[in-house]
Amino acid sequence: xxxxxxxxxxxxPLAGVDRAExxxxxxxxEGPDSVGRSTQVARxxxxxxxxxxxxxxxxxxxxxxxxxxxxxxxxGNTLGPITMTLFYATDFADRLENEIVPALRAGFVVLTxxxxxxxxxxxxARGEDRAWIERVASFAVVPHAIxxxxxxxxxxxxxxxxGRGAFDHWESGMDMRFGADMHDSFVKYxxxxxxxxxxxxxxxxxxVIDATKTPDQIFRELQRSIGKLF
Amino acid sequence: xxxxxxxxxxGKLIVVEGIDGxxxxxxxxxxxxxxxxxxxxxxxxxxxxSPLVRETTKRGKKKNMxxxxTFSLIHATDFADRLERYIVPLVKAGAVVCADRYAYTAFARDVVRGVSRRWVRNLYRFALRPxxxxxFRVPLEVAIGRILGGRNAIKFxxxxxxxxxxxxxxxxxxxxxxxxxxxxxxxIQELGFHVIDATGSIExxxxxxxxxxTRELGDSLRNGVLRAGRGDLDAAQAAPRIx
Numbered sequence: 001x002x003x004x005x006x007x008x009x010x011x012x013p014l015a016g017v018d019r020a021e022x023x024x025x026x027x028x029x030e031g032p033d034s035v036g037r038s039t040q041v042a043r044x045x046x047x048x049x050x051x052x053x054x055x056x057x058x059x060x061x062x063x064x065x066x067x068x069x070x071x072x073x074x075x076g077n078t079l080g081p082i083t084m085t086l087f088y089a090t091d092f093a094d095r096l097e098n099e100i101v102p103a104l105r106a107g108f109v110v111l112t113x114x115x116x117x118x119x120x121x122x123x124x125a126r127g128e129d130r131a132w133i134e135r136v137a138s139f140a141v142v143p144h145a146i147x148x149x150x151x152x153x154x155x156x157x158x159x160x161x162x163g164r165g166a167f168d169h170w171e172s173g174m175d176m177r178f179g180a181d182m183h184d185s186f187v188k189y190x191x192x193x194x195x196x197x198x199x200x201x202x203x204x205x206x207x208v209i210d211a212t213k214t215p216d217q218i219f220r221e222l223q224r225s226i227g228k229l230f
Numbered sequence: 231x232x233x234x235x236x237x238x239x240x241g242k243l244i245v246v247e248g249i250d251g252x253x254x255x256x257x258x259x260x261x262x263x264x265x266x267x268x269x270x271x272x273x274x275x276x277x278x279x280s281p282l283v284r285e286t287t288k289r290g291k292k293k294n295m296x297x298x299x300t301f302s303l304i305h306a307t308d309f310a311d312r313l314e315r316y317i318v319p320l321v322k323a324g325a326v327v328c329a330d331r332y333a334y335t336a337f338a339r340d341v342v343r344g345v346s347r348r349w350v351r352n353l354y355r356f357a358l359r360p361x362x363x364x365x366f367r368v369p370l371e372v373a374i375g376r377i378l379g380g381r382n383a384i385k386f387x388x389x390x391x392x393x394x395x396x397x398x399x400x401x402x403x404x405x406x407x408x409x410x411x412x413x414x415x416x417x418i419q420e421l422g423f424h425v426i427d428a429t430g431s432i433e434x435x436x437x438x439x440x441x442x443x444t445r446e447l448g449d450s451l452r453n454g455v456l457r458a459g460r461g462d463l464d465a466a467q468a469a470p471r472i473x
Contacts, residue, residue, distance in 0.1 A: 015298055015344045065295050066304070069286035078282065080314030082356050083307055087283070090303040097297050128356075135352040139299055 007104070011138040017101055024104035025229055026141060028115040031149035032193050033171040034159045035211045036218070040149070041113045043219050044226070048109050053230075056103040058095055059113035065098075066091035074170060081126040081176065088119050089136055096140065104141075116140045117148075117200055118193075125192035126176055144229050147222060148206040150198075153191045155212055160186070233351055233421075234333065234359035240454055241271075241321035242447055243358055245332035247414065248366030249407050250388065251373030252428045253435070255330050257366065260436045261443070262328045271456040273320045277331035280311040291387055298343040301387070305336055306353050318358060324456030333357045334421060338413035342406065343393060362446055364439060365423035367415075370408050372429055377403075 007022045029037045029044075038059075045055050061070045070087050073079045079087075092115075103110050116137040123133040151159075160167060167182035169175075173189025174182060201208055209221055237243060244261070246254040258274075266272045278287065287304055290296045296304070317327050333354035340350045377384065378400070386392065389399045390406025418425060424442050426435050443451075 012346060012349050065290050065300060066286050068289075069283065072285065073282050076282070078311075078315055080311065083282065083310040083314055086303060086307040086310050087286075090286070090300055090307055093297070093299045093303055094295070097299065098295075132352060132355050135349065138349070 007144075008142045009138070010140055010142060011135075014097060014101070014139055014141075022101065022104040022141070024106065024108045024110060026100065026104060026110045026112070026143040027226060027229070028112050028117070028143045028146040029149065030114055030117045030146060030197065030206065031211060032118075032121075032151070032156060032190050032197065033168075034156050034163065035149045035151050036159070036215060037113050037149055039215055040218060040222060041111055043215075044111055044222060047223065048111070048226075051230075053109045054107070055111055056099065056108045057111045057113065058099055060088060060118065061091050063091045063094040063099070065094040079175065081123070081128060084175070085119065085123040085126070085128060085133060086136075088122075092116060092119060092137070093139065101141070112143075115143065115146070117146070117197060117204065117206075121193045121196035121200070124196040125173065125189055130196075145225065146204060146206045147225070148197060148201060148208050149211040149218070150194070150208050151211040153187055153194060156190055157183070157187065233355065234357045235355075237321065237358050237361060239322045240324035240456065242326045242362075242450065242455060243317065243321055243329065243360045244326065244362045244364075244443070245329040245334070245360040246364045246366065247331060247334045247338075247423065248368065248428060249370075249373050249411050249414070251376040252366035252368040253376070253432070254364070254366040254428075256432065257364070257426070257435055257439060258328050258330050260432075261439050262326075264436075264440060265326055265328075265443075265451075268451070269458040270451060271320075271323075271325040271458065273316070273325045273327045275312050275317055275327060275329045277329075277335055278305060278308055280308040282311045283308040291385075294386065294392065296387070296392060298340065298345050301343060301392075302336060302340040302345050302350060302353065305340070309333065309336070309354070310356065313357060321358065324454070326451070326455055329360070332360060332363070334363065334414075334417065334423075337417060337421075338410045341413055342390070342409040362443065363421060363423050364442075365414060365418060365425050366428035366435075367425050368428035370404065370411055373407065374400075374404060 007019055029041055031037050041057055045057055048055050061067050066087060070091060073087060100110050120133045120137055124130050167186050172182045172186035174185055178188035179185035207225060209218055246258045248254045262272050262274055283304060320327050336350055336354060341347050384399055384403050389403035391402050395405045396402040426438055
């Protein structure tokens with residue numbers, strides 16, 4: 001089983017990190033926008049804490065160093081695709097080194113709402129080179145488990161419309177103008193993101209979960225699988 | 231996959247590299263004036279100057295939040311922003327873009343900070359390959375003399391104080407810049423630097439640069455690169471935008 005082995009890096013070990021010290025569990029929830037990740041992360045956190053585990057939850061662009069800069073950059077209209085990818089990579093590295101690794105050292109369960117995979121999928125969807133971004137992100141720690149909540153783009157569209165009720169500029173990839181309007185651009189951009197994630201599934205050992213099931217069903221599936229990690 | 235993308239555009243990209251105090255900025259500024267005087271469209275770009283990233287870099291430096299990886303990535307973000315928004319569009323339009331430091335600065339500095347050579351070279355693979363890269367070679371002591379003579383204080387990251395090389399700022403600066411110098415020296419062949427002896431007089435160095443530019447880019451500067459017509463002369467001589 002995975003759980004007895006020390007965590008590994010994909011290929012570029014971080015300076016000053018001894019893998020043997022990382023005693024916690026690193027669990028990743030991945031999936032496209034609006035697929036229902038955050039709902040599951042919140043429930044898992046409560047459940048894990050009831051079980052007596054200390055939990056750190058984290059997610060893209062929440063870091064102390066670059067989080068604010070990214071949201072400011074997204075308010076303007078000049079953020080280029082490579083710049084955006086690298087800004088997110090900066091934030092990821094900051095959270096990895098300053099939040100995730102210290103929490104793993106302290107024996108926490110780290111529950112992360114997305115990891116390098118969304119970052120890479122967004123870059124690939126924007127036409128950037130797959131090998132380039134994979135190597136850039138290769139200092140990441142290999143998680144104990146990666147759950148990919150998978151849905152078709154039509155499911156995402158109905159979730160957006162029934163939920164928030166409006167399309168988001170960045171979730172629609174409007175910086176790249178994939179389509180004539182936000183709906184068309186959303187469909188095209190998110191299809192490319194899903195395709196990129198699908199292609200990573202095997203290579204990175206994703207556990208694929210059908211996100212069209214009810215939230216309760218998905219939660220139980222996650223519980224069963226995560227339970228085996230301890 | 232080649233290191234850096236070949237420039238297939240009308241415009242040209244000229245970059246200068248070297249340790250702090252090598253005099254490269256002075257030389258690039260003289261060179262760009264000379265090019266502008268020939269009515270060429272000249273633009274200028276400086277390392278670490280993107281307004282999009284400035285606040286983040288400032289926050290990180292003020293609170294000493296950087297690690298070798300985040301330090302490297304934030305500078306690559308800064309570089310990408312300048313490249314995507316400014317350098318590439320201008321080179322496509324036919325301008326001569328003069329860059330004070332380029333990806334090579336990261337190849338030297340970030341490696342000294344502890345990221346791998348391979349990783350940082352891949353990181354900048356989206357960059358446009360310069361038509362000319364000048365490396366200003368200077369002995370460490372000469373550079374340090376210039377820096378200490380001209381400024382009040384060496385900054386924390388400039389001195390590599392984040393690496394714990396020495397508690398003394400000047401000593402740390404000396405070790406750090408010495409290692410960067412070694413990295414630059416090792417890159418000369420790999421990256422095809424034109425080496426300028428930066429201990430020579432300012433005039434000698436400038437003459438060498440101009441000779442190399444004429445020899446290497448002469449034809450395309452005469453036709454190909456965007457130049458100002460008579461009516462545009464004032465515009466061409468107005469102060470250039472710096473980003």
